[in-house]
Amino acid sequence: MLEVRGLRSGYKRSTVLQGVDLDVPDGRVVGLLGRNGVGKTTLIHTLMGLVTPSAGSVHLDGADLTGRRPDVVARAGVALVPQGRRVWAPLTVTEHLALAARRGRGRGPWDVPRVIALLPRLGERLRHTAGQLSGGEQQMLAIARALLTNPRLVLMDEPSDGLAPAVVDLIGEAVAGMKAEGVTLVVVEQDLHLAFAVADEIAVMDKGRVVHRSPTLEFRSDSSVAAALLGVA
Amino acid sequence: MLGWFDANLVSILNGFAIGALLFVLAVGLSIVFGMMDVLNLAHGAFFLVGSYLAVSFVAGDSWGGFLTALGVAAVVGLLAGAVLSGMTEPLARRPILDQALLTLGISLVVAEVLSIVYGNDVRSVSPPPGLDGSVDVAGSAYPTYRLMLIGVGLVLALVVWLVVERTSVGALVRASVADREMVSAMGIDNRKVKVAVLGIGSMLATVAGVLAAPVYGARPGLDETILLLALVVVVIGGLGSIRGALIGALVIGQVESLGRALLPDLASFILFGTLALVLIVRPRGLFAGKVAHS
Numbered sequence: 001m002l003e004v005r006g007l008r009s010g011y012k013r014s015t016v017l018q019g020v021d022l023d024v025p026d027g028r029v030v031g032l033l034g035r036n037g038v039g040k041t042t043l044i045h046t047l048m049g050l051v052t053p054s055a056g057s058v059h060l061d062g063a064d065l066t067g068r069r070p071d072v073v074a075r076a077g078v079a080l081v082p083q084g085r086r087v088w089a090p091l092t093v094t095e096h097l098a099l100a101a102r103r104g105r106g107r108g109p110w111d112v113p114r115v116i117a118l119l120p121r122l123g124e125r126l127r128h129t130a131g132q133l134s135g136g137e138q139q140m141l142a143i144a145r146a147l148l149t150n151p152r153l154v155l156m157d158e159p160s161d162g163l164a165p166a167v168v169d170l171i172g173e174a175v176a177g178m179k180a181e182g183v184t185l186v187v188v189e190q191d192l193h194l195a196f197a198v199a200d201e202i203a204v205m206d207k208g209r210v211v212h213r214s215p216t217l218e219f220r221s222d223s224s225v226a227a228a229l230l231g232v233a
Numbered sequence: 234m235l236g237w238f239d240a241n242l243v244s245i246l247n248g249f250a251i252g253a254l255l256f257v258l259a260v261g262l263s264i265v266f267g268m269m270d271v272l273n274l275a276h277g278a279f280f281l282v283g284s285y286l287a288v289s290f291v292a293g294d295s296w297g298g299f300l301t302a303l304g305v306a307a308v309v310g311l312l313a314g315a316v317l318s319g320m321t322e323p324l325a326r327r328p329i330l331d332q333a334l335l336t337l338g339i340s341l342v343v344a345e346v347l348s349i350v351y352g353n354d355v356r357s358v359s360p361p362p363g364l365d366g367s368v369d370v371a372g373s374a375y376p377t378y379r380l381m382l383i384g385v386g387l388v389l390a391l392v393v394w395l396v397v398e399r400t401s402v403g404a405l406v407r408a409s410v411a412d413r414e415m416v417s418a419m420g421i422d423n424r425k426v427k428v429a430v431l432g433i434g435s436m437l438a439t440v441a442g443v444l445a446a447p448v449y450g451a452r453p454g455l456d457e458t459i460l461l462l463a464l465v466v467v468v469i470g471g472l473g474s475i476r477g478a479l480i481g482a483l484v485i486g487q488v489e490s491l492g493r494a495l496l497p498d499l500a501s502f503i504l505f506g507t508l509a510l511v512l513i514v515r516p517r518g519l520f521a522g523k524v525a526h527s
Contacts, residue, residue, distance in 0.1 A: 050414055074420035082418075088411040095404040102401075103420035149420055 001026040001184055002047075002153055007056035009046040016042040018208035019056065024153065029175070029185040031199030031216065033192070033230060039208045040188045041083055044157045047186075048080045049073040060153065075103060079151035083158045083188075085142045089131035093122055096130060096141055100148035108150030109181065115144045118177045121170075136167035143174055153184045160191040172197050192230075196220055204229045243373050244494040245487065250379045250448070252486025253386020257441040258459065259466035260393050260478045261434025267410040267473015269427045271321050272333040277460025278340035278347075279313055279435050282306070283442020284451035285347055288356045291446070299361040299443075306439040314435030318428040340456065348453050358446040378447050385444060389437075390479055397475050406430060410473035462489070465504065469511045471518025480519060 002024040010016035016039045024030050034040050045051040047058060049070035058065045065073050074080075087096065097112050104110070116123040119140040125133060130141055139159055146154050159175070160168040168191060175198045178185065189195040195202070202219040204212040206229055219225060238245070262276050283306040290302035317339065324332045359365060360378035367374040397403035409416050409426055417423050449455060466485050470477025484507065492503040511519065 048418060050418070069422075070414065070417040071420050071422045074418050080415075080418045082415065086412050086415050088408040088415070090407050090411060091404055095401075095408075098401055099404055099408055099416075099421075100419050102405075145415075145419070 001061055002186070003057075003059040004047070005057045005059075007043070007046060007053055007058065009042060009051055009053040009056075011042075011051070015054065016208055017046065017053070017056075020205075020208070020210055022203060022210050024184060024186055027182050027184055028200045029179050029187060029198055031195035031202045032186055032188045032205065033190075033195060033202060034205035035229075035231060038205045040205055041157055043205070044080070044082075044155045044186070044188060047073075047155055048078060050080075074149055074151075077150075077152035079146035079149045079154045081139075081142045081146045081154060081156040081159060083161060085135075085138045087130035087133075087138050087141050087145070090129055092127055092129050093133070093141060094126045096145050097122075097148060100145040104149035104151075110147045110150050112148070115147050118147070118181075119144055119174055134167075136163050136170060139163065139167075139171055140174065143171075143178075147178065147183070151183070153186070154178065156185060156187045156189075158188055158190060160189060160194050168194055192226075239371065241491065241494065242371055243375060244490045246370065246375055246379065246383070247494075248487035248490035249483070250382045250386070250486070251489050252483040253383050253390065254441055254445050254482075255462055255466050255486055256390050256479050256482035257386060257393075257437050257444075258463045259470070259482055260390075260475060261430075261437045262463050263467045263470060263473055263478045264397075264406060264410070264475075265427075265431055265434050266467065268406060268413065268430060269409070269423075270329050270332070271318075271427070271431065272329055272336065273317065273431070273434070274333055274336040274460065275313075275317065275340040275343065276435070276438050276463060277456035277458075278343040279310060279438035280442040280445070280459050281347060281451065281456040282309060282313075282343065283439035283444075284358075284446045284449070284455065285351050285356070285442075286439070287358045287443045287446035288351065288451050291358050291361075294362050296361045302443045302446075303440060306443045307436050310436035310439030311432045313439070314432035315428050317435065318424075318431040322424065322427075340460075344453065344456055351451070353453050355450055355452040357450040360447040364447075382444060382448065393437075394475050394479070462504075465508050467518075469508060469518060471515075471520040474518070474520040477518055477520030 004020055004022040007017050007020040008015055020043055032040055042051060046053050049068050049072065052067050060076055060078060063076055065076055101112065121137055122140055122144055125137060130138060133141065159171050163171065172194050175185065175187065179198065187195065187198060196216055199216050202214055202216050203210050212225055212229060258276065258280060262273060265271050265273055286306045287302045290305065291298040317336065321332050321335060324335060364378040364381055367376050368380065397406055405426060413423055462485060466478060466481040469484065470481030488504055488507050492500040496503065
């Protein structure tokens, strides 16, 4: 489904991605791991069109999305659950859902009732502004917002960031629910417990490249890779 | 206290009239800046275009000319904003200052063209019939047109507030002020939103120019005076905030009017003193609508 080839990208003075190759098959969940500063978020931003690549290519089901604007990438079927959630603080939950469904309505299985069935807590907070929500609720709202665009591929960047363990479990359940609905996912995660729980496969980044790829079970049974690339035992 | 109030009633009413005008002007400026980081320094020039349109169309004793001026100004404002949006697009990834310089250049060109076409004399515009007299307000004679201006300004303020705070289009605008990258990640083309917002914002400026013409007339330099006042309102109110623009406009309206009436020598000091005071207490304005993100 997603094919990334030789992707180079970065910011004004520094190239962060040094040639990323990554394939994500339809309906699979890929956990993207790596130490801080290896380029995980830059990769997600480049895939979404928020950062313009200097070389390489991004294809989604054969369609060339390399260097396209974020709204074009979104309409092609890619959705982002960004690091730090980035919900629109002054807008209510209802307004978020309506805005997200503006373009995505009728293009796939997700509508407001279905998203609330997956994330029931949001249903109790419809009239609250995003700024009044807890961190976990904001994360659920960010997930709901992404799903309502009816994406074929969802990019999640550190969904557990800054959340209490009990809330992380809720997010994990939501991701499992999305997976059960057939959503293809790339999940950047520092929380190995969450990554292992949701991912079919693990990809590890180091120094701006994807340097390792294996099924999750295999990755968990071979602790040497994790030790070498992530610095964990 | 009541005696003071009575003595200064005319100044206070004038302050509301100025405040209503400033709100209509500043709200466009504030949303465009808060939403798209486009600081439109041509806003004052657009206002003056409206005032000169009133000079051209308002003739004799009829409503026809005044309404024609309003209609033409609305269309001209919409088009000017859309063109401006296109012109700033190539600079979208450049620093704010580059875009500000472009709009400053445009405003200088517009002001020069107006001065060539209309000359450098102060031109006056008479209010439409029925509004050219004065009414008795608590014992003082007060121009009817200014009272109407206060009313129209408040109605416009209410309409803009309702659209931005209570409609789905308004939600799109507020979301764009808060985090426009995430709006585009929903598949929405930011550039179209920018064209619409700049168009409507500029339309409010030209319409305000027509509405103000019977009070302030039209003259070279009025654009800069107005732009400066609108910028002060935006800074005091907070970028991208409707409520901030309204409160800021009402405060600056009173500061301008009462300041000029009571302490004419210090009027400018009071205006910018208010600005400095607000910035010291609330560096991001009274109601900052823009939320920083990493």
